[in-house]
Amino acid sequence: MLTSQVAQKFQEIFASNGALLVRSPGRVNLIGEHTDYNNGFVLPAAVDKAIYLAIARRPDDEIQLFAMDLGQSYRGPIRPPLTPSALHWPNYILGIVEQLQGMGFTIGGFNCVFAGDIPLGAGMSSSAALENAVIFALNLIFGLGLDPMTMVRLSQKAENEFVGLQCGIMDMFASMFGRKDQVIRLDCRSLEYTYFPFKAPGLRILLLDTQVEHSLASSEYNVRRQQCEAGVKLVQRHHPEVKSLRDVTLEMLSAHVAPVDELIWRRCSFVVEENARVLSGTEDLLRGDLAAFGEKMYASHDGLSQKYEVSCAESDWLVGQVRGVEGVIGARQMGGGFGGCTINLVEEELIDGLVTRLAPLYREVMKRDLKWYIGRIEDGTSAV
Known part of the structure; x- marks a missing residue:
């Protein structure tokens, strides 16, 4: 201990x-x-x-x-x-x-x-x-x-x-x-x-570590921030009350950003959709509908990969390998992107078999070793 x-x-x-x-x-x-x-x-x-x-x-x-x-x-x-x-x-x-x-x-x-x-x-x-x-x-x-x-x-x-x-x-x-x-x-x-x-008795958080360094994360992070701010400015021309993407709707983006800059539209629409996923995902949790919550995790990854473009080939491969596998509730890239871990919600008794299958495949396809960590949700900072 x-x-x-x-x-x-x-x-x-x-x-x-x-x-x-x-x-x-x-x-x-x-x-x-x-x-x-x-x-x-x-x-x-x-x-x-x-x-x-x-x-x-x-x-x-x-x-x-x-x-x-x-x-x-x-x-x-x-x-x-x-x-x-x-x-x-x-x-x-x-x-x-x-x-x-x-x-x-x-x-x-x-x-x-x-x-x-x-x-x-x-x-x-x-x-x-x-x-x-x-x-x-x-x-x-x-x-x-x-x-x-x-x-x-x-x-x-x-x-x-x-x-x-x-x-x-x-x-x-x-x-x-x-x-x-x-x-x-x-x-x-x-x-x-x-x-x-x-x-969720028997459900664990499985982090699959791509072993890819976040070499682009800091520079591209700043670029993404600038792109989001650019989208807000385009919307503000027509809706001056808007302060951030938090205040923006998909309809506003379609009307005022998409016709001007398709790339900025993709970046901003991901953020607006991701906020909606958090809000509706918590409703799934209140209902105990983990399957619906997991689908939102997959949708989040798709957006991170295709619209926000902060994923990487290794993360996309790992999420693709677990999508649709029985006992895997949901998965996505976690964190700033360009490497790091995917977060997966998996039934505990299936984890050993899953990583035993994935590790040699990952080594063969991506030429990297796969690391993994198993966790559960616990209390915050406290005296022992």
Whole structure:
């Protein structure tokens, strides 16, 4: 158990048993891709892969960190201004400290050991889990009185401003607010959220890792944002009340975008349709109609591949191989695209047979090894 291993390592390094233990999970997003920066809806959930952290106050103004998975240490002063570390991983922790100092909190020195079982590069947001673990722990040991939403916002700002990655809020939100056997419909404009049941005995989340690096993801991500904004501007000429694609209908796109720029129409229509899939998909969950929900996952993938064009040959192949297979409810590309994982809802007893069939085929066709991860929906960040 990672909790006990982290606690034991903390005791070994710092000769102390008085550490607070925190678990902070990774996340998946069942449906709702590229909708977040268009003020739309997403449907994430926390999973049973997490960062485990042991932390305690120090009597001085030093920070001492140990990353068990890397076998690396960091030591430095907590006094501002904090400077980024060349090791990179301490910056997720230092960024949180900087945000708290910026709010006027006096944070003393602390010791920290952490490890995790969130697969790196699988799109499950290990960085958001670490940031949430740190701010949750510091809030407790220094008695800061922060509410969960404030902690989520600060985690996002830490990654945006100190780490330098312009991520949205979904990853931190899902990690902090997750609930066992429930998914969260998050309104990315208002940050209002609603839980929906995802109780499906015997059904598991299977991530199939393409082993393709997201080499195009960052540059093409910015291009997609610009294309969405271009579509909004075309609609605004006729509907000045429109602020984002969240406010746009397919009829508006057909009337004001399609005649002008077919590519922009395809990009924007995917986002509008994807928002609709999230909203109707949650109705499927309320009815317990997982088959209908799964069809929306397949439709999401088709849109990501053909309209938004952020899939890749490997993801398309994997989704094509499971489509129509008995016991596979739904599948699609997950995350920004151009690699990473497909997310699949599969009956647990069929997973071994499925991956046993797919792995050698994937190696033969795509000349890559297939990795896979099995998960279930769990609670969000908490003390252990």
